Amino acid sequence: MATITTNDLKNGMTLSLDDGLFNVVEFQHVKPGKGGAFVRTTLKNARTGAVLDRTFRAGEKVERANIDRREMQYLYSDGESFVFMDSETYEQLHVGSDVLGDAVNYLVENNSVILGMFGAEIVGTDLPAAVELDIAQTEPGVQGDRVSGATKPATCQTGLVVQVPLFLNPGERIKVDTRSGEYISRA
DSSP: OOOEGGGOOOOTTEHHHHHHHHEEEEEEEESSSOOEEEEEEEOOOOOOOEEEEEEETOOOOOEEEEOOEEEEEEEEEETTTTEEEEEHHHHHHHEEEHHGGGGGGOOOOTTTTEEETTEEEEEEOOOOOEEEEEEEEEOOTTTOOOOOTOEEEEEEETOOOOEEEEOOOTOOOOEEEETTEEEEEEO
């Protein structure tokens, strides 16, 4: 791992600290009138997602973690694990649902996902901004029931429950925002 100083910090950089791997969310160099300069940072744990504030002395050395971002194709679900294929080497990788977190709600077979890897450990997933999902189950739309802005729950093919407009029926394809989990439009 490369050693850098706190003066070289940038947003999005991953650091290997004693507490684990952390992504730099925000940083600020502070030079008070009295005393030494310091760097105030907001860090997000790469494994758990917990956010913490930490202060470093200016020029303090920290370890920078090299996160390898690989494009993988999601193939299928095998019980509790999900099988991905590396787009370059065609190696298959079995990943547990606990590692992927909320990303399992947006995985559709044959779609590409970028997995952040630290050595052999997966520390993050980058999904596209929106995915297309099929509605597996919802109440059928009734003729004349077209109140503006009214919604109903719909269960998608991945098990995700989304609030959709009343006119949508089972079997239709919708676009869902992966950041908020909200309905965007018909696909």
